[in-house]
Amino acid sequence: MSRESEQTNRRLLRARDAMDRAYTEPLDVPALARIALVSDAHFIRTFKDTFGETPHRYLQRRRVERAMSLLRETDRSVTDICMSVGFTSLGTFSRTFREIVGTSPSEFRAAGPALPVPTCFVKRWSRPSSLGESSGPPPSSPAPLRA
Numbered sequence: 001m002s003r004e005s006e007q008t009n010r011r012l013l014r015a016r017d018a019m020d021r022a023y024t025e026p027l028d029v030p031a032l033a034r035i036a037l038v039s040d041a042h043f044i045r046t047f048k049d050t051f052g053e054t055p056h057r058y059l060q061r062r063r064v065e066r067a068m069s070l071l072r073e074t075d076r077s078v079t080d081i082c083m084s085v086g087f088t089s090l091g092t093f094s095r096t097f098r099e100i101v102g103t104s105p106s107e108f109r110a111a112g113p114a115l116p117v118p119t120c121f122v123k124r125w126s127r128p129s130s131l132g133e134s135s136g137p138p139p140s141s142p143a144p145l146r147a
Contacts, residue, residue, distance in 0.1 A: 012050050068108065070085070
């Protein structure tokens with residue numbers, strides 16, 4: 001990896017970290033591009049090349065990830081959760097949630113808490129896909145571990 005690409009990756013990581021810290025705020029591509037020290041268009045293109053999704057989709061997935069946690073852990077209304085994670089429209093939230101998770105927010109909540117399994121497995125199985133595909137249920141029998 002060249003020194004230049006390493007610097008670019010560090011700046012992109014700083015911009016992504018800023019998105020992680022302020023995921024409830026509106027996405028401001030010009031401000032994120034300034035953090036990465038690139039133009040708006042170059043930021044979007046480079047972010048997608050580096051992380052596999054656009055900054056907008058990353059922010060949506062991050063918000064849905066947090067909403068999933070709130071739906072499981074609280075009894076707050078779906079509308080309240082929608083607004084608290086940064087969506088401004090319940091319709092957009094529900095559509096985006098379904099695209100990423102594979103169920104509506106209400107169906108996700110109704111499914112109840114996950115079975116007690118190691119946290120690393122729960123995180124892998126429940127993490128929303130960046131491609132809008134539901135990860136689905138875990139396999140019925142785990143693959144054998146290899147040394």
